[in-house]
Amino acid sequence: MTDRYAVIGHPINHSKSPQIHAAFAQATGQDLSYTAIDSPLDGFAATVATFRESGGKGVNVTLPFKLEACALATDPSEAARLAGAANALKFDGDRIWADNFDGVGLVNDIQVNLGHALRGRRVLVLGAGGATRGALLPLSAQGPAVLAVANRSADKAHALRADFAAHAALQTGGYAELAGESFDVVINATSAGLSNETLPLPPGLFAPGALAYDMVYGKGLTPFLRQAQQAGVSALADGVGMLVEQAAEAFVWWRGVRPGTAAVIRSLSVPLV
Numbered sequence: 001m002t003d004r005y006a007v008i009g010h011p012i013n014h015s016k017s018p019q020i021h022a023a024f025a026q027a028t029g030q031d032l033s034y035t036a037i038d039s040p041l042d043g044f045a046a047t048v049a050t051f052r053e054s055g056g057k058g059v060n061v062t063l064p065f066k067l068e069a070c071a072l073a074t075d076p077s078e079a080a081r082l083a084g085a086a087n088a089l090k091f092d093g094d095r096i097w098a099d100n101f102d103g104v105g106l107v108n109d110i111q112v113n114l115g116h117a118l119r120g121r122r123v124l125v126l127g128a129g130g131a132t133r134g135a136l137l138p139l140s141a142q143g144p145a146v147l148a149v150a151n152r153s154a155d156k157a158h159a160l161r162a163d164f165a166a167h168a169a170l171q172t173g174g175y176a177e178l179a180g181e182s183f184d185v186v187i188n189a190t191s192a193g194l195s196n197e198t199l200p201l202p203p204g205l206f207a208p209g210a211l212a213y214d215m216v217y218g219k220g221l222t223p224f225l226r227q228a229q230q231a232g233v234s235a236l237a238d239g240v241g242m243l244v245e246q247a248a249e250a251f252v253w254w255r256g257v258r259p260g261t262a263a264v265i266r267s268l269s270v271p272l273v
């Protein structure tokens with residue numbers, strides 16, 4: 001029988017996940033279906049329950065339900081617990097397993113696909129919201145020399161340092177405190193670009209040969225990537241690889257088979273112009 005999976009969010013019509021998982025299933029010969037489910041804002045738990053009771057095996061969860069997804073789990077992973085958010089659920093009898101693959105997707109994209117090693121490097125994450133929370137544990141696990149978080153509201157960045165104290169020694173602050181610092185990898189995890197706003201990044205922030213990575217995908221050259229380009233950075237990446245790599249992690253978790261990602265990333269990539 002065909003196993004059923006889905007992505008749940010609101011809105012959900014622009015999700016690339018059905019296309020990605022269909023490509024993985026075809027490439028690996030797995031018999032599964034994967035649909036997109038639009039859940040009412042006040043009905044996430046009921047939407048999950050209905051899908052589960054009708055035989056669904058697992059779901060991906062996207063905005064705005066990642067926090068609720070983690071709270072719903074009987075067995076959240078450490079990554080999900082620390083992020084307070086899950087992007088994948090697996091159903092097994094009475095149990096709901098939860099994990100958060102966004103961070104490992106990001107790390108795999110940076111190191112494997114883009115070829116920028118993180119060990120011993122100076123890494124900066126911009127923003128202190130959910131996207132940053134999901135990324136910190138996997139980034140820290142690579143052993144960067146410095147892992148810094150800068151945020152418009154410095155207090156929110158400092159709160160992250162406290163929450164992650166047992167797992168990562170974070171350097172945290174506001175944008176003004178970045179003056180005089182430089183980083184080998186700078187990751188934009190803010191939503192500033194979505195409203196076409198730029199971040200107050202000081203001169204010299206990007207070290208020679210730095211990678212500028214925007215978690216946003218499919219928008220071409222975002223305001224952050226344009227800033228980086230104007231600062232002389234030539235290694236620019238958007239979040240399409242992170243999207244496909246987190247999907248691959250969920251696929252392995254559910255199916256026990258690892259799909260290749262290169263062709264799918266290529267098919268979804270939008271030129272950065």
Ligand code: ATR
Pocket residue numbers: 126127128129130131132151152153156189190191192197198199
């Ligand atoms: P997500 O779950 O996508 O991370 P979020 O939790 O709402 O979304 O976090 C959005 C992030 O973008 C926050 O770090 C926010 O900064 P504040 O905590 O100071 O609000 C950041 N952000 C959004 N708009 C911004 C802007 N115009 N300039 C700088 N940072 C911005």
